[in-house]
Amino acid sequence: MDERYDPAAVERAAQTFWNEQRVFEAVEAPAGAAASDKFYCLSMFPYPSGRLHMGHVRNYTIGDVLTRFEKMRGRNVLQPMGWDAFGLPAENAAIKNGVPPAKWTYDNIAYMKRQLQALGFAFDWRREIATCDPAYYRWNQWLFLRMLEQGIAYRKTGVVNWDPVDQTVLANEQVIDGRGWRTGALVEKREIPMYYLRITAYADELLADLQQLSDWPERVKTMQANWIGKSEGCEIAFPYAPATRDLMGADGVLKVFTTRADTLFGATFMAVAAEHPLALAAAARNPQLQAFVDECRRGSTMEADVATQEKRGMPIGFAVLHPFTGKPVPVWVANYVLMTYGEGAVMGVPAHDARDFEFALGNDLPIVTVVRSKTGAYETVRAPWIDAYTEPGIAVDSGEFSGLEFEAAVDAIAVALEQRGLGRKRTQFRLRDWGISRQRYWGCPIPIVHCEACGEVPVPDTDLPVRLPEDLVPDGSGNPLNKTPSFVQCACPTCGKPARRETDTMDTFVDSSWYFLRFACADNSQAMVDQRVDYWLPVDQYIGGIEHAILHLLYSRFWTKVMRDRGLIAIDEPFANLLTQGMVLHHIYYREQAPGRREYFNPADVEVVLGPDNERTGAILVTDDLPVEWDGLGTMSKSKNNGVDPQVLVEKLGADTVRLFMMFTAPPEQTLEWSEEGVQGAYRFIRRLWKAVYDHIQAGVAPALEPAALDAAQKELRRLAHQTLAKVTDDIGRRRTFNTAVAAVMELLNAVGRLETASAQARAVVQEALEIAVMCLSPMIPHVTHVLWRELGGRDDLARTRWRTADPRALLQDTIEVVVQVNGKLRARISIAADADEAAARAAALADANVQKFVAGKAVRKFVYIAGRLINVVV
RNA sequence: GCCCCGGUGGCGGAAUCGGUAGACGCAACGGACUUAAAAUCCGUUGUCCGAAAGGGCGUGCCGGUUCGAGUCCGGCCCGGGGCACCA
Numbered sequence: 001m002d003e004r005y006d007p008a009a010v011e012r013a014a015q016t017f018w019n020e021q022r023v024f025e026a027v028e029a030p031a032g033a034a035a036s037d038k039f040y041c042l043s044m045f046p047y048p049s050g051r052l053h054m055g056h057v058r059n060y061t062i063g064d065v066l067t068r069f070e071k072m073r074g075r076n077v078l079q080p081m082g083w084d085a086f087g088l089p090a091e092n093a094a095i096k097n098g099v100p101p102a103k104w105t106y107d108n109i110a111y112m113k114r115q116l117q118a119l120g121f122a123f124d125w126r127r128e129i130a131t132c133d134p135a136y137y138r139w140n141q142w143l144f145l146r147m148l149e150q151g152i153a154y155r156k157t158g159v160v161n162w163d164p165v166d167q168t169v170l171a172n173e174q175v176i177d178g179r180g181w182r183t184g185a186l187v188e189k190r191e192i193p194m195y196y197l198r199i200t201a202y203a204d205e206l207l208a209d210l211q212q213l214s215d216w217p218e219r220v221k222t223m224q225a226n227w228i229g230k231s232e233g234c235e236i237a238f239p240y241a242p243a244t245r246d247l248m249g250a251d252g253v254l255k256v257f258t259t260r261a262d263t264l265f266g267a268t269f270m271a272v273a274a275e276h277p278l279a280l281a282a283a284a285r286n287p288q289l290q291a292f293v294d295e296c297r298r299g300s301t302m303e304a305d306v307a308t309q310e311k312r313g314m315p316i317g318f319a320v321l322h323p324f325t326g327k328p329v330p331v332w333v334a335n336y337v338l339m340t341y342g343e344g345a346v347m348g349v350p351a352h353d354a355r356d357f358e359f360a361l362g363n364d365l366p367i368v369t370v371v372r373s374k375t376g377a378y379e380t381v382r383a384p385w386i387d388a389y390t391e392p393g394i395a396v397d398s399g400e401f402s403g404l405e406f407e408a409a410v411d412a413i414a415v416a417l418e419q420r421g422l423g424r425k426r427t428q429f430r431l432r433d434w435g436i437s438r439q440r441y442w443g444c445p446i447p448i449v450h451c452e453a454c455g456e457v458p459v460p461d462t463d464l465p466v467r468l469p470e471d472l473v474p475d476g477s478g479n480p481l482n483k484t485p486s487f488v489q490c491a492c493p494t495c496g497k498p499a500r501r502e503t504d505t506m507d508t509f510v511d512s513s514w515y516f517l518r519f520a521c522a523d524n525s526q527a528m529v530d531q532r533v534d535y536w537l538p539v540d541q542y543i544g545g546i547e548h549a550i551l552h553l554l555y556s557r558f559w560t561k562v563m564r565d566r567g568l569i570a571i572d573e574p575f576a577n578l579l580t581q582g583m584v585l586h587h588i589y590y591r592e593q594a595p596g597r598r599e600y601f602n603p604a605d606v607e608v609v610l611g612p613d614n615e616r617t618g619a620i621l622v623t624d625d626l627p628v629e630w631d632g633l634g635t636m637s638k639s640k641n642n643g644v645d646p647q648v649l650v651e652k653l654g655a656d657t658v659r660l661f662m663m664f665t666a667p668p669e670q671t672l673e674w675s676e677e678g679v680q681g682a683y684r685f686i687r688r689l690w691k692a693v694y695d696h697i698q699a700g701v702a703p704a705l706e707p708a709a710l711d712a713a714q715k716e717l718r719r720l721a722h723q724t725l726a727k728v729t730d731d732i733g734r735r736r737t738f739n740t741a742v743a744a745v746m747e748l749l750n751a752v753g754r755l756e757t758a759s760a761q762a763r764a765v766v767q768e769a770l771e772i773a774v775m776c777l778s779p780m781i782p783h784v785t786h787v788l789w790r791e792l793g794g795r796d797d798l799a800r801t802r803w804r805t806a807d808p809r810a811l812l813q814d815t816i817e818v819v820v821q822v823n824g825k826l827r828a829r830i831s832i833a834a835d836a837d838e839a840a841a842r843a844a845a846l847a848d849a850n851v852q853k854f855v856a857g858k859a860v861r862k863f864v865y866i867a868g869r870l871i872n873v874v875v
Numbered sequence: 876g877c878c879c880c881g882g883u884g885g886c887g888g889a890a891u892c893g894g895u896a897g898a899c900g901c902a903a904c905g906g907a908c909u910u911a912a913a914a915u916c917c918g919u920u921g922u923c924c925g926a927a928a929g930g931g932c933g934u935g936c937c938g939g940u941u942c943g944a945g946u947c948c949g950g951c952c953c954g955g956g957g958c959a960c961c962a
Binding site: 507632734735873 | 876877878879881885887889891894895898899900901902903915920928929941942943954955956957958959960961962
């Protein structure tokens with residue numbers, strides 16, 4: 001064994017061994033094997049952006065630790081990897097460099113695959129998939145056509161951002177302050193036909209089944225539930241005043257949805273969205289209103305923008321009638337009403353809704369209180385109007401409904417409305433159908449042909465896949481597919497006449513909504529899925545960023561249920577257990593080069609200046625010794641120049657060091673702050689581990705351990721070793737707190753270093769402790785432990801060695817330390833027999849001199865004894 | 876705006892079911908080794924009083940429950956994330 005730890009040599013040796021021995025190739029268990037014996041561990045697959053970033057490394061290290069751990073615990077493990085390969089960045093790169101997105105993407109995949117392999121992740125690479133591969137996306141198309149047949153997929157118009165200069169549709173991210181990112185032109189809204197998936201048909205089940213997901217983080221389930229946004233409420237119809245009958249739609253009413261029907265008598269205005277048919281009809285007769293409506297429609301449709309902008313509106317010039325009082329209620333167009341929720345119209349009850357309140361104040365609309373709190377504060381909402389009273393309470397000034405409490409009031413009003421044919425109870429979801437059409441080139445083609453005679457015609461299954469040409473180079477103006485006759489021109493599958501192929505592609509969320517199924521059967525060219533999916537699914541552990549907590553996970557759950565309902569798969573939910581890992585942050589440093597123009601410096605080139613109390617007081621750039629500004633911590637990004645390249649670190653210090661740092665520095669769900677010193681610390685620890693094993697084996701083979709022959713110190717180390725094994729097993733297997741697992745092994749190694757090793761039995765205890773330390777660390781730092789295990793005399797390779805369990809006899813203690821409090825304050829630590837009863841513990845506690853100091857002369861009022869831990873004497 | 880999460884030494888974090896606050900690591904300081912530096916090893920390190928023994932204070936702020944609160948409850952303050960065409 002070499003005295004020096006050489007990460008490059010160690011990692012080469014370990015990786016070569018795993019590859020040659022095909023250690024991590026997953027094979028379905030023979031029929032009859034217990035389903036619980038399989039462990040499908042999946043990390044969210046990366047977008048092939050060019051190079052791995054630290055967020056990837058963290059994600060895949062977590063998955064790898066669990067994969068290796070569960071394999072050692074005897075489970076049949078599958079950990080696959082693939083590429084979420086369609087998307088906008090490839091088109092942006094093409095615009096910039098003139099390289100076809102396909103070439104850029106495949107080059108990136110090749111490079112990033114080498115990076116993943118250098119990190120030693122236990123992937124079964126035979127199952128690798130890329131979503132831009134026709135062998136993959138043909139099944140997107142195939143299932144889309146099935147959904148179309150079933151009515152789950154349908155076509156309707158939707159609103160997109162339109163750049164009038166580039167004549168192209170923009171993603172939200174390409175719209176900066178209302179202008180196109182490349183042209184700077186004011187972005188317009190356009191309505192175009194698009195395909196939607198009816199996820200709302202599954203809203204109830206998607207909500208209800210969250211309860212099945214007992215191993216998902218509560219906050220993710222809460223976010224999903226809020227996203228689905230089930231509201232029990234009422235639909236209320238306000239009839240038009242007779243004079244305005246010609247303006248409105250056929251049903252002669254303005255419909256709203258509200259969860260607060262009990263406040264109906266407080267409605268002092270109606271507010272409709274700018275896109276509402278009524279607004280459009282009124283605007284057509286009123287140029288001023290038209291201007292306002294146009295302005296609203298130009299604005300952002302992002303909910304965050306709508307909700308924070310100043311609430312503005314304009315009366316459309318007429319009123320509707322209150323369903324009970326018959327009084328006219330003026331109708332306004334308001335910029336805070338979303339056309340995409342409910343009816344696109346609300347009744348404005350300023351006294352009891354915060355948004356309506358703000359709007360009424362700004363537009364001098366009356367405020368009428370119709371709910372008082374149960375505790376009687378009727379004055380809560382009275383001039384001079386401080387705030388809306390939005391809590392449920394008791395109805396007042398509400399005609400026959402006065403005096404009813406919230407629920408009773410809503411029920412009674414709903415009944416009365418229904419009798420008049422002006423409303424009913426209804427459930428409303430916030431969830432909207434999923435628009436999947438993208439006016440982009442680098443995505444999965446939507447398999448539709450447009451024929452002048454036959455209309456929209458699905459591409460027959462026998463013509464799938466509709467292949468995306470891979471040699472086009474987008475130039476930023478429009479979708480290049482539109483300019484590619486060989487793609488667009490085709491024959492109508494129904495009548496055979498010349499027709500036009502659909503050039504929209506699918507949202508990349510479609511690609512990622514079922515890839516986890518395909519890993520089970522990636523080689524099947526005949527079907528989307530097969531029976532191997534039934535063996536491996538559901539995913540036992542899914543790991544990914546919290547940023548996917550809503551959309552990706554919800555779409556995947558929806559897609560799974562659609563496939564289940566077609567009988568393609570048997571599961572209800574795709575991911576049994578979910579771990580959402582935190583982001584990787586690093587310091588941001590900059591200098592203001594000109595007003596508003598910052599130059600960012602990489603933290604590697606910055607030195608922190610410390611004050612007298614070791615606190616940071618500033619930072620200087622090492623190249624010129626001049627100060628730079630600190631802008632806090634942020635996610636690693638090119639724009640802030642605060643990234644750390646995993647590749648450079650792996651080459652310098654090895655994959656194990658990077659992995660260990662990530663696992664040790666923070667628990668997986670929290671954000672992780674990058675620290676160069678922390679990385680050095682991880683490297684130092686691995687070297688200490690190496691040295692400890694080296695020193696131990698230099699002294700020759702240790703004799704067999706004889707537990708009965710150990711002295712107190714040896715017994716104590718042995719106890720610590722087994723306690724550490726138990727803790728690490730629990731920390732990785734149940735708690736997923738890898739940081740505390742590593743800390744425990746560090747403590748064990750510190751204790752090994754302190755043991756006097758002259759005697760044979762001491763060496764036997766150290767041998768066992770080192771074996772346990774190496775085993776416990778192996779999921780985190782698999783390369784160096786692979787080599788050290790061999791050096792310690794391990795016969796099998798460590799990755800396929802069975803995880804040990806702690807010996808209960810080694811954990812036994814003769815005496816234990818108990819802390820003694822007096823009135824809740826710590827006063828002493830006493831050592832008592834492990835099996836001492838309360839009387840003995842009490843006697844020992846009161847005998848302590850320091851305890852006596854605080855107890856003497858006072859009566860003991862209460863004596864609390866928590867066996868084995870703590871005594872509290874209350875005087 | 877709405878929803879979600881977080882706040883503990885100089886720093887990252889630990890304290891798992893209400894029971895020893897600060898494990899482990901980093902940084903800093905002192906020492907050993909060295910011609911020197913690096914590396915390594917040993918020691919100190921929440922804060923205040925004290926020579927020490929020991930004691931006071933201390934987990935964002937205010938209040939509550941409890942023998943006992945970082946942990947539970949109520950009310951605030953501050954920071955971060957998501958909000959439907961980035962993935």
